Amino acid sequence: MSGRDPEALPYRINRAPVPKLARSTAMLRAGLLSLAVATLIFGCLTLRVVSGHDPALGNDLSAGSRNAAASSGPATPVESVEPEEPAIPAAPMVQPAPPPLPVQTSTS
Amino acid sequence: MQAEHERTLDLFGARVRILVGTPLDGERRSPALAALEAEALLRRLHADLSRFEPASALSALNRNPAARVEVGPAVAMLVRAAIDAAEASGGLVDASIVEPLERAGYTSSRVGVRPASLTAALQWAPKRRPAQPRPGHPWDQVALSADRSTVVRPPGLRIDSGGLGKGLAADLAGRRLSRFSSFAVDCGGDLRLGGVRGLSRRVEVDHPFDDDMGLSFDLAEGGIATSGMKTRIWADGHGYSHHLINPATGQPAWTGVVQATALAPTTAQAEVLAKTALLSGPESARHALEPWGGILVLDSGEVEARGGLSLALRTGKAAA
Numbered sequence: 070m071s072g073r074d075p076e077a078l079p080y081r082i083n084r085a086p087v088p089k090l091a092r093s094t095a096m097l098r099a100g101l102l103s104l105a106v107a108t109l110i111f112g113c114l115t116l117r118v119v120s121g122h123d124p125a126l127g128n129d130l131s132a133g134s135r136n137a138a139a140s141s142g143p144a145t146p147v148e149s150v151e152p153e154e155p156a157i158p159a160a161p162m163v164q165p166a167p168p169p170l171p172v173q174t175s176t177s
Numbered sequence: 178m179q180a181e182h183e184r185t186l187d188l189f190g191a192r193v194r195i196l197v198g199t200p201l202d203g204e205r206r207s208p209a210l211a212a213l214e215a216e217a218l219l220r221r222l223h224a225d226l227s228r229f230e231p232a233s234a235l236s237a238l239n240r241n242p243a244a245r246v247e248v249g250p251a252v253a254m255l256v257r258a259a260i261d262a263a264e265a266s267g268g269l270v271d272a273s274i275v276e277p278l279e280r281a282g283y284t285s286s287r288v289g290v291r292p293a294s295l296t297a298a299l300q301w302a303p304k305r306r307p308a309q310p311r312p313g314h315p316w317d318q319v320a321l322s323a324d325r326s327t328v329v330r331p332p333g334l335r336i337d338s339g340g341l342g343k344g345l346a347a348d349l350a351g352r353r354l355s356r357f358s359s360f361a362v363d364c365g366g367d368l369r370l371g372g373v374r375g376l377s378r379r380v381e382v383d384h385p386f387d388d389d390m391g392l393s394f395d396l397a398e399g400g401i402a403t404s405g406m407k408t409r410i411w412a413d414g415h416g417y418s419h420h421l422i423n424p425a426t427g428q429p430a431w432t433g434v435v436q437a438t439a440l441a442p443t444t445a446q447a448e449v450l451a452k453t454a455l456l457s458g459p460e461s462a463r464h465a466l467e468p469w470g471g472i473l474v475l476d477s478g479e480v481e482a483r484g485g486l487s488l489a490l491r492t493g494k495a496a497a
Contacts, residue, residue: 164199164201164358165199166198166199166201166358166359166374166376167179167180167181167198167199167358167359168180168181168376169181169196169198169359169361169370169372169376169377169378169379170180170181170183170196170361170378171378171379171380171381171393172194172196172361172363172368172370172378172379172380172381173363173366173380173381173382173383174363174366174367174368174380174381174382174383174401174402174403174438175365175366175382175383175403175405175407175408176366176383176385176403176404176405176406176407176408176409176436
């Protein structure tokens with residue numbers, strides 16, 4: 070041993086700047102992670118809407134129970150994209166009327 | 178297709194017929210119910226306006242010696258119409274000539290009484306001349322209060338409902354049937370026609386000289402009345418009488434016209450026109466019937482259509 074107190078050794082902190090390439094890689098990695106999380110959330114929400122699976126309820130809803138659930142709580146708003154058929158105006162109903170009977174005018 | 182609903186009854190000293198088509202325009206009553214309600218209205222009017230029913234409101238007015246008499250709505254309506262008729266006819270249609278009518282022998286309803294021969298009566302009748310209004314125009318002294326509750330007239334002046342009462346009744350009953358496809362109210366030959374659809378109806382007209390012959394025309398809406406001496410004519414000790422009185426003389430009128438049929442917007446108007454035409458003689462009758470149309474039958478049996486009315490000749494018994 071050289072008798073030097075290891076505690077006395079100069080403590081060197083490497084303060085060299087992070088290379089630009091490494092910094093870009095980190096940002097890219099964070100961006101990809103965010104994108105993955107967002108994709109996962111969107112996927113879950115889509116799956117819930119399409120299949121009726123409600124993670125909060127923890128079960129897969131059949132058609133009947135879906136309706137019951139819809140009537141018992143706030144329904145997920147789903148806009149219909151079905152085009153409405155234009156209403157065809159009903160033809161006026163012509164009620165048949167009997168022909169008037171003959172009458173007679175006479176002296177009063 | 179079903180025919181119009183038909184209801185017949187005897188009223189106003191004549192046969193009454195009510196015809197009702199299909200309910201339209203939100204009308205909720207069946208034709209049968211509407212006809213029944215029209216009948217009830219006609220019966221109430223007859224009970225109020227008959228001169229031959231002692232218990233009628235008109236008889237009560239005629240018995241009352243006072244100059245001012247409170248009356249109900251039916252009598253008020255009749256008095257208003259009688260005042261208008263006298264004014265429109267220049268006094269020829271005079272509802273106050275009850276006494277001359279009774280003197281002539283028309284003291285009770287002539288239902289079921291066989292009339293005398295019109296041909297024989299015309300051979301006997303005096304020289305033809307137009308009727309004239311009564312001297313002094315007593316109708317000028319008849320008034321109805323503004324609230325239509327009181328009749329003011331010279332004490333003793335009596336009023337006859339006659340054909341005017343039937344015309345008013347037909348108009349009122351017809352008004353309650355206006356939302357059916359078609360309707361007709363026939364009060365002893367005084368007709369009110371109408372209906373939502375505006376369907377034409379054949380109207381038969383009696384021929385005064387021949388029961389097996391007649392005339393007909395088509396009409397969808399309005400009033401029709403015929404005045405004539407065919408059915409209310411009788412022999413008295415001196416000759417013949419009938420119920421169409423010359424107001425000036427108080428005697429039956431022999432004017433050269435034996436029957437006049439008038440068309441008008443309402444039956445009451447048609448009644449006044451028909452009687453005016455018969456009483457005023459052939460020349461004035463032609464003018465009276467020109468605006469709305471009509472038919473004249475003269476003493477000679479000659480038939481004239483007025484106002485462009487298109488007539489058809491019928492042979493054989495009438496269908497109506």
